[in-house]
Amino acid sequence: MLPNYLTVLVYLLVGIVIGGALLTLGFLLGPKQPDATKSQPYECGFEAFQDARMKFEVRYYLVAILFILFDLEMTFLFPWAVALRRIGWPGFGAMMLFLLVLVVGFLYEWGKGGLEWE
């Protein structure tokens, strides 16, 4: 039972080592010229401390929603790709159908100008 989880442990350790190494290297080797704007927690234009009732740029939400939609598609695609040999052609067809639905939605948002920032 327990040895089954050994791979998970190894995976975890490798992840920690690689992630930690990259962060440390960046910290040690990168140039450091801090200023007031850079040291804020968010760099996307929001003030960190102010009244919660403020005006939002509504376009962020469009971008965020579209991102979520197509990001979730990846979550479906990974397990599908791993299991493709077992689910065979019916599985392949089902995923192509799913992608077709997504592509039509993508064309729609494109045609409606949902991807244009200005």
Place this chain on the structure above:
Amino acid sequence: MMSFSAVAPEIWIAAGVLAVVGFEALRSRLPGNFLKTAIPATALLALALALIEALFWNGASQGVFYDGSLVIDAFSRLFVAAACLGALIILFYSVTDMERHGLGRGEYHALVLTATLGVVVIITAANLLVLYLGLELLSLSLYTLISIDRERIPAAEAAMKYFFLGAIASGVLLYGLSLLYGLSGTLSIARLSVDLVAMGPGALLAWVAAVFVLVALAFKFGAAPFHMWVPDVYEGAPTPITLFVATLPELASIALFVRLLSSGLSPLVRDWSGMLIGIAVLSLLVGNLGALLQTNFKRLLAYSAIGHVGFILLGIATGTIRGEVAAVYYTLVYVLMTAVAFGLLLALRARGREIEAIDDLAGLGQSQPWWSLLMLFAMFSLAGVPPFVGFWAKLAVLRALLAAGFPVVAVFAVLMAVVGAFYYLRVVKVMYFDRADHPLVRGNFSLPELVLSLNGLALFILGLVPNSLWGLCTWAIRR
């Protein structure tokens, strides 16, 4: 090889959605005149193909499909066909009007199709999660449809109200379903009832789950005391959308009651029967008394809807097969009658705009004799005047109530029907006896006129041969 015949109507409707959205995506590259024909034609074609598929389901294609997700039985066959036919009729009535408001674009057709898809999924669901999936598909499409004219403030208000209350009701339903799942360990509606029988009577948690489910279903059906959204949504939404909200979701609601309450929770009938009687009596009271005070025609029909839902729920509340058949019969008849009333609202124009107040109908008897006759049919049928089909529906529910031993409730229902007759007959009086200070004209409504006339005549003809539809309903409910 997997068979797709059980989901053939769903496939056609979904293909229609994809095609319409695809057309809309290419709007800037395609000629406008082509889109103006192609989008409604595609939507109508998809629904017609779905209807044909549903009609061609036969005894051999019945059963439970896809690991117990979908069930094709007589009820599915009757109601999927009814839903597709209803959506077709609604599109026929509403296309011209939506065009005039500048809303007849692909989004409208795509949303009507997804809502219909939701209704079809609910009707054929054999599994709690599939049922919930269909319900959400329907509800989300409805929220968007109601606010499709987003510049209009009443429409936005109605959509917000419906959205918040609807989201709470969905949560309540989901909580009830999760309790049922926790109790029985199964999502299958058929196995759920078996497990509940095995648990025996008096299980407190099962009772709590039944309350949650019942409250959510009553909300979705618009029954008192969960009716607050109905008048606002009916009045606030554009009339073609009101036509949709008033008809197809009712088919879905009765399907929810039949599938979930009368089948899945049938062992708990003692528990929910009394509650349902209470809800139904309250709906009759609120609907019929509330309608007396209305001057706006759409609000009048909203309160009338609450009253009719009361009648339908009385049929379910008897807990007998006969009552269930009566409720199903009443729902189909109600959808037919409402379609006529709203179709006429869409067809007529007073002072160059839509008819809103009941007084706008004054003088209709002289200026438009045929349409006023159809409106008379609809009002008499809603009021339950023989020989119109609405009378037979009320009679069926009352007889089921008496057979199940609820004479006091039956007497109350008759009293409320008498109260209801007053405001339906007032519409008739305004049409035929009030003097008009303005001419009533027909809107530009050429193609659907024939369908509307047939729909109106059906109220009369089905009233002369009530057994035809009744026979279908008996066939659909038999177990």
